[in-house]
Amino acid sequence: MNYQKALLFVLLIAFSCAKQEKVMVSDSENQHPKLILTAKGVKDIRAQLGTIPIFDNSLLKVKEEVDAEIALGIETPIPKDYSGGYTHSRHKQNWFVLQKAGVLYQILDDEKYAKYVKDMLMQYEEMYKTLPLHPKTRSYARGKLFWQCLNDANWLVYVSQAYDCIYNYLSEGERNKLETNLFKPFADHISVDSPQFYQRVHNHSTWGNAAVGMIGLVMDDEELIQRALYGIKGKEMDKTAKDDDGGFINKSGKAGFLANIEEPFSPDGYYNEGPYYQRYAMYPFLVFAEGLQNVKPELKIFEYKEGVLLKSINALLNLSDADGDFFPLNDGQKGMSYYNSALVTAVDVSYHYGNQDPGLLSIASKQNSVLLDDSGLAVALGIREGKTKSFEKKSINLSDGPEGKQGGVGILRNEDIELVFKYASQGSSHGHYDKLSYSLYENGEEVIQDYGLARFVNIEQKGGGNYLKENKTWAKQTIAHNTVTQNETSHYKGKYEIGSQNHPDLHYFSSDNKEVQIVSSKVRNTYSGTDLHRTMAIINDVDLEKPFVLDIMRVTSDKKNQYDFPFYYFGQVLDANFEYKTTSTLKPLGKKNGYEHLFLEASAKADDKNSKFSWFNNNKFYTITSVTDKKDELLFTRIGANDPEFNLRRDPALIVRRNNVKNTTFVSTIESHGSYSPVTESALNAKSSIAEVKVILDNKDYTAIMIANVKGNTKLFITANSDALKETKHNLKLNGKNYSWMGSYYYKQTNK
Known part of the structure; x- marks a missing residue:
């Protein structure tokens, strides 16, 4: 903060503190503000101003922002745009400024902020009385100020706070006018007039519940508060609009704020x-x-x-x-x-x-x-x-589902390596068809990526800032994720109704040993007759420079299939132990289920034992070592086919394709190793330290993997595929040698 700002702030503090007693008439619980900022809070804040740097600086930034908006004047244009358009952005900016101006009025006791809020609300009151539905018709639930009820709810959540802050500044007549012509009709529109938006369990509805409830709390309107907590009930439901705009009412009858916490x-x-x-x-x-x-x-x-x-x-x-x-x-x-x-x-x-x-x-x-x-x-x-x-932040397992019984997300952390293993439920309408998928990070940088969404949020030129069609045709499809795709078809056939009724189950999660962090999960019904079981570990081995990832994906099926197993890496191809042939003409890898968006750039036959692939990114080296045989294909692909508007990123992937097999297991290690300095132009430890990965045993009870490094040491990892309880004692004979342990897994050096 420069000297002039500091001086202004000191004067501001002195001014507000001198007027404190005039404003704080009572500490009654019913006094406004009472919603978020409270009357007692205002008193306590004023007593501390000038002595709490992070608060003082936040206050000054807000004051500068609101003062600049006041200087520009009030504008409440007739709505006409999608997200990112001018009228949308202006009304969105208004809700932020109204809330902040209300807070400034309370803390600084400067009437100009209350007057600004009042004047803008009166303009909205005048507009809203005759405002039709928004002219853009894409939404399943149209708002009035905005193209969708969701944004109308956003507006009311913030504006209810502003109204609370200037409540006592307004006359009774002014409050009646606003509540009768603006706030009550506004709350009714996003609830009883729009049940397809309001009456369900979804983040959209949460905003609607909060908006109705918060304005109800400010107005002491018990009907609105109950509607917010429990959804539309009784006679109110008779007044609701038909669900004919693409939304859906929660058929279970669960709705309202509390249901949106429970579910x-x-x-x-x-x-x-x-x-x-x-x-x-x-x-x-x-x-x-x-x-x-x-x-x-x-x-x-x-x-x-x-x-x-x-x-x-x-x-x-x-x-x-x-x-x-x-x-x-x-x-x-x-x-x-x-x-x-x-x-x-x-x-x-x-x-x-x-x-x-x-x-x-x-x-x-x-x-x-x-x-x-x-x-x-x-x-x-x-x-x-x-x-x-x-x-x-440590390794953590987070269960999914209202009772924690619908899968979850396991996050493994070992030094700078983070692995995110997704074995969660469908995730409502925003879910993807990617059971047992993962993404990998090193020190906050993506190593093996999850694509995320196909949308340019609030960028009007890209589909009005909304979801692009490629979100369904690419981002949600299974092949867009680091998991197994069978016969070029997405999990659950890419159908929400099927996916939402199924979920993986946790097999085990282990983070007690800081050197070996593991998560394992099973899922059925992603494909008829096919079960998947994936175990992933981050292992901090003394023979390697950094912790490495061990990935075991078991596929059990009742018939022969084609399986595709991708690695969505970032960076520049460095080296491979297999000969690949680049294509002279780029063609899509397939015709549907996301395959139509993948260009095939090169292909190869896999190595008989291990296929190794190395790449370079962010001045670090990475290597995948996969157990393969000569029947496997290795496909270099790149996202971007059938994308005439360039809506997708042109990211690369390596796909291991295994064809005409029933039961199979994909086993891989992923190493981060070495570094490169563009200043000294020197590369350190640029080659893989893992010499071989071998499957020693793989059955319904155990999978045993041998990992040999370039120093000549071999390590044995065994995971229990059936009984993985911590208290279970295991005895297993491999190659004439007995191995005994208690718990879910075994990992030790074998050639000492």
Whole structure:
């Protein structure tokens, strides 16, 4: 902060503190603000201003932003655009500015902010009385200010906070006018008029529930509050519009805010749509929960379902890489991280309403921002008082499903290597057909990638900023992921109705030994008559420079099939121990199920024992060593076929193709090794340290893998395929030698 800003801030503090007693008339629980920022919180904040740097700086940034908007004047254009268009962006900016201006009015007691909020709300009141449905018709549930009800709900979640902050500034007549002509009709439109949007379990509905409930809390409208908590009931349902616009009403009858806590969250806090959408949904979950905690503490909302909302924040933070970027499971946009404003809310709320975990303060410090409310004050005070500790990420297994019995996500962490193993349920409408898939990271950089979504969010030139058709034809398809595809057909035939009724099961997860971290899962019904069982480990072996990945994918089928097993790597091809032939003309690998989007660039016959492939990325070297035979094909492919509008990234993959077999096992190791300096132009440890990988035994009870390194040492890894309980004792004879152990796996050197 420069000298002029610092001086301005000191004067600002002195001004607001001098007027404190005039505004804080009472600390009654019913006094506004009461929703997120509370009357007591305002008093406490004012008492600390100037002594809490992260809060003071956050306040100054917000003040500068809002002052700039006030100088530009108020604009509430007639809606006409999709996401990314001018009218959409303007109304979106308005909801942010209204909320921030309301907070500034409370903290700084400057009437210009209250007047700005009032004047803009009155313009919206005048517009909304005669506003038809949005002219864009693509959405299954059209809004009025926006092309979809979802964005209307976004607007009301934020604006309800602004209204709460200036509630006592307005006259009774002004409040009646706004509530009668704007807020109540607005809440009705996104709920009883749009049940296909509101009456279901989905992140969209969570926003709708929170919007209706928060404005209900501000207005003391019990009907709206009950509608928010439990969905549309009784006579209200008779008034609902027909579900004829592509949406669906929850046929189980479960709806409302509480149902949206019960159904998508597992007991571990994993949200079934994945971290990208959990991040998006966390804001309405948490701000409405805050409002309920402040206005209706008897509900004990943060204790609901054994405190799952607060657990979910810890789960979400663990679903990020070393840089804080969320793993792109399901429809996830890469680059979304805990620096997003929704995660500022999550961290602050978790600290304030949870157990004040000092690790959260380290993330807040990296975010360099706090909320301008009671929870943000708590974080700022914690940082000021020196309570900060590092947020430690370890290997973790997060169950999926309301009762934690629908698979999950296992995250293995060993030094700088992170492996994300997805064995979760379908993930609602945002789910992909990628059972037992994985992605691999080193120090926050993708090594083996998950594609994520096919969408340019809020970039109007790309499909109005919405999902592109390639999201269905490519990103959701099985071949787009690092798992097995059978007969060029996606898991569950790419049908949501089938996928949503099936899920993998955890076989075992082991992270007690810091040198060997393992997750193993089985799934049936991805293909009729075919079962999959995958075991993945990160092993920190003394003979190798860095921890390496061991991957065992067992396929059991009742008939012969073609199996494709891809590695979506990033970087430049360096070397291979097999001869490949490049194609002179690029052609698609197949005709449907995602194959139509893969160009075949080169092909080869695999090596008889091991096929080795090395590549170079981010000044590091990587090698895959796969157990193969001469019948296997190796296909170099690249995404981008049948993509005339260049909607897809041109990323490469190596595919192991195994044809005309029933039961088979894909076994591979993935190494990160060495480095390259472009300054000294020197390469260190540029070649693989694994000399051979061999399957010693593979049956329904055990799979045993021998791994030999270039130093001449051999290691034996055995995984229990049937009984993997920790207390189970195993005895196995291999090549005339007995091996005994207790638990799920065995890993030791064999040639000492």
